[in-house]
Amino acid sequence: MGDLGYKLKVLRRMGVIKALPPHKMIGAARQLKKWGPGLPSGVNAAAKRYPKQVAIIDDAGEITYENFAKQINQFTEVLRDRGLQPGDSVAVLCRNHRYLVIALTAVMQLGGRILLLNTMSSRAQLTDLAEREGAELLILDQEFLPLVEDVRRSRLMLAWAGRDAPDDLPSIESATANQPSGDQPLPARHGEIIIFTSGTTGLPKGAKRKEPEDLKPVLAFFGSIPYRSNSVVAIGAPLFHSWGLINLGFGMSTCPTFVFRRRFSPEQTLRDIEKYKVEVLVVVPLMLQRMVKADPQVVKDTDVSSLKITASSGSALAGDLALHFMDMFTDSIYNFYGATETSWITIADPKDLRAAPGTAGRVPWRTTVKILDHDGIEVPQGDIGVIHVVNDMPFGGYTDGRNKSFHSGLMDSGDLGYFDEEGRLFVAGRDDDMIISGGENVFPRELEDCLVEHPEVADVVVTGIADPEWGQRLAAYVVRKEGSGVTADDLVQYAKDNVARSAVPRGVMFLDTLPRNPTGKVMKRQLPAFETTV
Structure with missing residues (x-):
């Protein structure tokens, strides 16, 4: 076309x-x-x-x-x-x-x-x-x-x-x-x-x-996330964040009816979907997680069949969360991968998420995405490098005068990733989160996606710490599900059974909650100093 x-x-x-x-x-x-x-x-x-x-x-x-x-x-x-x-x-x-x-x-x-x-x-x-x-x-x-x-x-x-x-x-x-x-x-x-x-x-x-100076950004966005005119759009994501704001600003051009709540409640959201026949739900992944774990009676009693688009962004869509949500509700998740500075990079639709769970999706209209090495040279398809992007929503710089790094007119996203043979992007993690353990490049996300699937784990974040033998090793901060008696040894063994040896954590620290911001990102500077437990 x-x-x-x-x-x-x-x-x-x-x-x-x-x-x-x-x-x-x-x-x-x-x-x-x-x-x-x-x-x-x-x-x-x-x-x-x-x-x-x-x-x-x-x-x-x-x-x-x-x-x-x-x-x-x-x-x-x-x-x-x-x-x-x-x-x-x-x-x-x-x-x-x-x-x-x-x-x-x-x-x-x-x-x-x-x-x-x-x-x-x-x-x-x-x-x-x-x-x-x-x-x-x-x-x-x-x-x-x-x-x-x-x-x-x-x-x-x-x-x-x-x-x-x-x-x-x-x-x-x-x-x-x-x-x-x-x-x-x-x-x-x-x-x-x-x-x-x-x-x-x-x-x-x-x-x-x-x-925006013209309609090109709006057309790129709605070409990948198919809003329809006069829809009912519930925005759960905070409007002070770029994800909530872009759905408000761009969404207004479709003359919708917006549904807002001052505080997000998964049960209230499900009731709103049923009562107002909500067609578009805008959330961050943490909200999806809460909806999957909502009161089972409310889930059973509410009709959410009107939901055609569940637009998610703000942080990584961990593990098989997209599949869990779509199995419970509707095949409606559109995962928007980007950042405040980059705007969109790729967008995954429900078919992509079914076929390749964890994908960040495909490149939208009038958007260029390349995977470059640290010298600015494009890497072969399938190889991991730094994700770079240019689109019709250029970044205006930071208010302190600084800007992001660019290579050949493409903005450095700060993330590492690769394209598969179908043209779908996968994000390996932040460039500055990658550690070198025993001479191998290791990304926290692999271990996070593994541990969050453990039946007794409610939440997890993984960071790199110094290790006298390996140089660096991964360490996991874990929130147990209520009533769980899972131990650090249990989780380390679970990791050994499911991830590469270099991604097995050196230790596990249990916390009551993880310090997350409203978009679901973990505030790592607020994590306690890690204490090795195994």
Whole structure:
């Protein structure tokens, strides 16, 4: 299929090419021409095309696109009245709900700079990031007020506010009550979103993301993950992370009804799928794991047959989790492999995951992926090297001026992997996670995928430690299932039976929980010093 045929196919499925009354199509086209691709055009165009359709269902209830667009315009006026100018930075610390999307879109309409903060940030991290990035205003949920006691009250505004909210702090809902709701003028500069990296090994870095300049990135994304127009889309993944954000921003162009919950619950998610006939579920692998282990009675009693797409990203899809999920629910997993800096690299569909569990998938439209050695030379098919990529969502660099490494115009992902004979990519692990044990290259993921399949293991992460005989060896931090009596010796023997000798752990340390961030990545800097147990 040529580029034109590809574009028409995807645009029809997205509902961009769809018969509607002329005045609605003209109104939507004007919004797209005015704003260009991005949140402001997505919301405003949807409000012109489907004003009475429910835009968001969340813990506050339902809101139509018509009223949603009005509230966004009202909040844009509030920000302007506060003196915010194009280019000013606004920090946002929120869980998933309508007020977060209102804040994001309003700041973009002003041409501002959004700092999307992680809800698991510490007080010290928040203070450092806000000062480092020059935030003029901090919009946050009421629950996070204890973390910002040192910030002047005049620089705070509440997003999600409870009935016991402080009287001296305005909320988005209260501040917008009497504001005009008309269309907003185009700002002098485009808005910008700063997404902070996971910070699994240190302080999070701010990664610059501008709004797309055309529809090519949207077409590449939806060419591989087949959203349909006017679907019900439940986003469980945090919106402050690039995975949740891309599904919000790109998803808005399909005029969906979004379902948000402030806290993820596998049982609530299953009930939402049944009640609202959810067709698309956006999650991170940790959420898939929790859904597989959900209350068996709830799983039995809920009908999830409407689920056509379970879009997963944010961390590695461990072991046979994809198969476990699809066997329990629907054959719907689309695994998105990428990062904040790279955007997408490959995407695996349900057929790929059935045929080759663990694959990261195939290369999408207008994307180039090559496996290079450390000298920048492409390696033969099947050989492991460093994954490099280029696509239509270029990285804007870090806010401290640094950038990623490039070879021949391709970005170094920092991951090691290889392509199989079918063109499917497999990720071996992080380049800096690989260890050399007894002269062999060893990757933690092989042992992690093995141990997580043990019937008495609930969670596991593997790291490299020094070894006097082998140079380096793998070590496993393990969370046992409730009531389990499995020992370190048991797990080492299990590894000996299932992985290469070089991947057998030197020791096993048992923990109550692993320190994970909201996307499921283990915060390795928070792991205790390893103590050899075997």
